[in-house]
Amino acid sequence: MLNRTALEALTRRPLPFLGSAWPWRCVAYLLASVVPGAAVGFVAAATLLVPEPLRVLTGPAALAVCVLPVAWFERWRLRLVDGVPLPEVPDRRRREAGLAVMTLLAMWWIDLLMVAFTVAGPLLLVLTPVVQPTVTPFAGAAASVVGVLLVPVAAYTVTAWGGARGAMVRAVLAPQGSELSEVLRSRARLVDAFEMERRRIERDLHDGAQQRLVALSMTLGMARLDLPESSDASRLIGLAHDEAKQALAELRELIRGVHSPILTDRGLAAAVRDVAGRSPVPVDVDIEVPGRLPVPVEVTAYYVVSEALANLAKHSGATRGAVTGRVERGHLVVEVRDDGAGGADPAKGTGLTGLADRLSVVGGRLSLFSPVGGPTLVRVEIPCA
Numbered sequence: 334m335l336n337r338t339a340l341e342a343l344t345r346r347p348l349p350f351l352g353s354a355w356p357w358r359c360v361a362y363l364l365a366s367v368v369p370g371a372a373v374g375f376v377a378a379a380t381l382l383v384p385e386p387l388r389v390l391t392g393p394a395a396l397a398v399c400v401l402p403v404a405w406f407e408r409w410r411l412r413l414v415d416g417v418p419l420p421e422v423p424d425r426r427r428r429e430a431g432l433a434v435m436t437l438l439a440m441w442w443i444d445l446l447m448v449a450f451t452v453a454g455p456l457l458l459v460l461t462p463v464v465q466p467t468v469t470p471f472a473g474a475a476a477s478v479v480g481v482l483l484v485p486v487a488a489y490t491v492t493a494w495g496g497a498r499g500a501m502v503r504a505v506l507a508p509q510g511s512e513l514s515e516v517l518r519s520r521a522r523l524v525d526a527f528e529m530e531r532r533r534i535e536r537d538l539h540d541g542a543q544q545r546l547v548a549l550s551m552t553l554g555m556a557r558l559d560l561p562e563s564s565d566a567s568r569l570i571g572l573a574h575d576e577a578k579q580a581l582a583e584l585r586e587l588i589r590g591v592h593s594p595i596l597t598d599r600g601l602a603a604a605v606r607d608v609a610g611r612s613p614v615p616v617d618v619d620i621e622v623p624g625r626l627p628v629p630v631e632v633t634a635y636y637v638v639s640e641a642l643a644n645l646a647k648h649s650g651a652t653r654g655a656v657t658g659r660v661e662r663g664h665l666v667v668e669v670r671d672d673g674a675g676g677a678d679p680a681k682g683t684g685l686t687g688l689a690d691r692l693s694v695v696g697g698r699l700s701l702f703s704p705v706g707g708p709t710l711v712r713v714e715i716p717c718a
């Protein structure tokens with residue numbers, strides 16, 4: 334996999350990492366601190382070399398002149414250690430100015446010191462026989478060997494500092510949350526929109542197709558009563574009547590899956606008892622939550638229980654299941670367990686991964702414990718705030 338930042342590159346196995354360009358890029362990144370260093374020299378010269386009465390003006394003026402170019406340079410050189418594009422933030426100018434001041438005051442010389450220690454140290458050791466001809470050949474060779482051994486250490490150190498330094502710059506220029514919250518908000522909007530759409534479909538099916546099927550079923554029932562019982566027509570009408578009743582039952586099931594009116598009207602505990610009551614495997618329900626929870630929390634928990642119970646019936650081969658729900662430290666914790674065969678694997682289907690997606694929108698967490706041989710436990714935690 335291609336790494337996008339120096340810090341990510343550090344997680345590679347040693348040989349591919351040491352053979353990559355990342356340590357060199359970090360050295361280049363840190364060495365580039367001579368540019369802000371030169372800017373500091375310029376400010377110092379403008380302050381110290383100018384005669385007394387003008388100093389108070391030229392010093393700050395020189396600093397002000399440096400801030401923008403240094404900020405631009407910091408942003409530009411970040412790509413050496415961090416290939417992820419920076420998002421636009423509203424207060425960009427203020428952040429860049431802060432970063433420039435930080436760089437001018439402290440960062441540049443720390444960078445250069447780091448390079449000096451990590452790179453120049455091993456280099457001097459390697460070159461001992463050349464730069465210090467007075468030492469004995471044995472001592473010189475030993476120093477060279479130590480120097481060579483230190484090269485990988487230096488590569489790691491310099492990449493760690495370069496990467497951390499880049500992460501710091503990123504944190505100042507585009508703090509986490511500035512873009513993420515917007516993305517999350519739009520995902521939450523999407524889920525809300527889906528939820529409204531589900532309700533609409535449920536209402537349409539309920540008021541339209543279901544009512545017609547009820548009427549059809551009643552008409553067929555009455556027709557059956559009017560016909561002589563042993564006739565062929567009566568038998569066929571009887572079949573049609575059963576089919577219509579079957580279709581009605583299936584439609585009701587479908588509507589419940591699309592959106593549960595019980596959930597909306599009576600809350601999570603009632604809705605879960607309803608789903609569990611229809612499960613072919615006996616399921617104990619023990620849900621104790623104070624009053625009603627926020628709608629997204631209830632809806633998400635409901636889908637988790639529906640999917641987990643569907644899996645229980647379809648895949649587990651269990652003889653018994655249990656659902657528990659509690660609010661603990663501001664989180665709704667729901668657990669669905671069964672005594673079945675276990676071995677549930679999110680990669681084998683779409684249900685569990687779909688749940689994880691849903692949960693990420695409300696900031697929740699899904700954990701799955703399902704060793705081969707069983708039992709299976711699905712646990713979700715959803716923040717209630």
Ligand SMILES: Nc1ncnc2c1ncn2[C@@H]1O[C@H](COP(=O)(O)OP(=O)(O)O)[C@@H](O)[C@H]1O
Binds near residue numbers: 645674675678680681
């Ligand atoms: N309670 C369970 N017991 C045993 N196996 C399970 C259980 N739940 C899920 N699985 C296994 O994990 C797979 C993934 O589940 P899921 O993501 O819900 O997909 P599916 O669409 O197949 O239900 C299932 O195909 C099944 O093999």
Ligand SMILES: [Mg+2]
Binds near residue numbers: 640643644682683685
């Ligand atoms: Mg499933």
